[in-house]
Amino acid sequence: MSRPIVVVTERGYRRFVGGHPWIYRGDLVSTEGGISSGDIVLVRDGRARNLGFAFFSSSSLIALRMLSREEEPDEAFFKRRIERAVDLRRRLRAERAMERVVYGESDGIPSFIVDRYGDVVVFQTLCGGADRIKEMLVGILRDLLNPRSVVERNDPSVRKLEGLEPVSKLAWGEPVDEVWCREGELDVLVRPLVGQKTGVFLDQQENHEAARAYARGRVLDGFSYQGGFALQVATRAESVLAVESSADALTALRANAARNGVTNVETREANVFDQLTELSRRHERFDMVILDPPAFAKNKEAIAGALRGYKEINLRAMNLLGPGGILLTCSCSYHLTEPLFVDLLREAAADTGRSLQLLERRTQSGITRSCWRCRRATI
Ligand code: SAH
Numbered sequence: 578m579s580r581p582i583v584v585v586t587e588r589g590y591r592r593f594v595g596g597h598p599w600i601y602r603g604d605l606v607s608t609e610g611g612i613s614s615g616d617i618v619l620v621r622d623g624r625a626r627n628l629g630f631a632f633f634s635s636s637s638l639i640a641l642r643m644l645s646r647e648e649e650p651d652e653a654f655f656k657r658r659i660e661r662a663v664d665l666r667r668r669l670r671a672e673r674a675m676e677r678v679v680y681g682e683s684d685g686i687p688s689f690i691v692d693r694y695g696d697v698v699v700f701q702t703l704c705g706g707a708d709r710i711k712e713m714l715v716g717i718l719r720d721l722l723n724p725r726s727v728v729e730r731n732d733p734s735v736r737k738l739e740g741l742e743p744v745s746k747l748a749w750g751e752p753v754d755e756v757w758c759r760e761g762e763l764d765v766l767v768r769p770l771v772g773q774k775t776g777v778f779l780d781q782q783e784n785h786e787a788a789r790a791y792a793r794g795r796v797l798d799g800f801s802y803q804g805g806f807a808l809q810v811a812t813r814a815e816s817v818l819a820v821e822s823s824a825d826a827l828t829a830l831r832a833n834a835a836r837n838g839v840t841n842v843e844t845r846e847a848n849v850f851d852q853l854t855e856l857s858r859r860h861e862r863f864d865m866v867i868l869d870p871p872a873f874a875k876n877k878e879a880i881a882g883a884l885r886g887y888k889e890i891n892l893r894a895m896n897l898l899g900p901g902g903i904l905l906t907c908s909c910s911y912h913l914t915e916p917l918f919v920d921l922l923r924e925a926a927a928d929t930g931r932s933l934q935l936l937e938r939r940t941q942s943g944i945t946r947s948c949w950r951c952r953r954a955t956i
Pocket of ligand 1: 778823
């Protein structure tokens with residue numbers, strides 16, 4: 578099959594050979610063959626050596642997302658890649674009611690995300706190349722996963738960089754507003770079309786369950802969303818206060834609590850920054866504080882401001898803990914590395930005059946290969 582050809586610089590070539598899945602716009606030398614954004618192209622270097630096939634984007638800074646060295650990226654190729662991702666998870670981890678099945682670049686299909694909630698499959702195509710072939714990808718998912726419904730959840734803002742419109746709709750099968758899935762011993766409400774991400778934060782699934790071991794007395798769950806942590810720890814704690822700015826998320830949290838017969842979780846719609854200060858002012862004390870904020874640093878430039886934000890909430894949380902209290906604190910900012918995170922926690926502890934003991938370090942749930950989407954730590 579003849580494909581448009583893109584020639585890249587020596588630096589672009591070295592990035593690719595060194596294992597990086599992307600080549601940036603600055604490393605393009607020339608394009609030819611009536612190329613358009615979303616095409617699958619053949620990538621060459623200045624010496625006419627073929628590097629492989631890639632998704633091409635004319636609008637994003639990420640011009641090329643590498644697909645394969647030699648294999649022709651036809652339908653059979655995408656089927657093999659998805660099959661490999663599904664098999665890998667089946668082989669390496671216990672069957673879960675809900676899980677991420679395809680992790681984009683990590684599984685060799687850039688920008689293609691697939692989450693499974695029971696027999697409901699939710700996908701995202703976050704670049705032009707993946708978006709162009711989404712019908713074919715849905716067909717493959719139907720064959721391999723045998724779902725009841727396939728939902729397209731394409732509203733992340735990164736799609737704007739690719740010139741793609743937001744879309745959230747049923748792509749195939751029965752209409753689906755709500756799915757109940759098991760997480761550990763609890764039923765969890767998933768709303769694939771309106772919940773955050775593709776419904777729930779699957780990357781915290783194992784951490785929710787791990788948090789139970791530390792739960793006791795009075796717990797504060799800051800940035801609770803639908804109660805991923807709050808409900809798991811409620812089964813062990815005396816009481817849990819869940820603080821969250823989204824009223825809709827708290828409605829779902831209460832539905833989760835009711836469904837599971839959990840009666841010791843109080844919800845409070847508030848800004849966590851203000852609430853931590855307010856609770857401190859009232860001299861309230863907690864045995865455990867959980868912090869799981871959204872990413873404060875979405876890019877490298879935002880790191881300085883983000884560090885201040887993370888330090889501030891952690892400092893305020895430490896002030897609420899009694900002796901022997903547990904702080905379970907998370908970051909999902911890719912650019913906030915673990916050493917930076919640990920340093921800011923140490924500084925916050927010093928500022929509050931407390932000593933911290935690091936009890937456990939964890940990361941996102943699931944089995945990814947090369948890509949680390951986020952880093953998290955538990956103290
Ligand atoms: N802990 C949750 C996921 C939290 S995601 C779980 O494991 O399921 C971060 C949450 O913080 C989102 O639900 C978002 O609505 C909320 N949020 C963002 N900024 C906030 C703020 N300043 N105060 C309170 N909640 C906030």
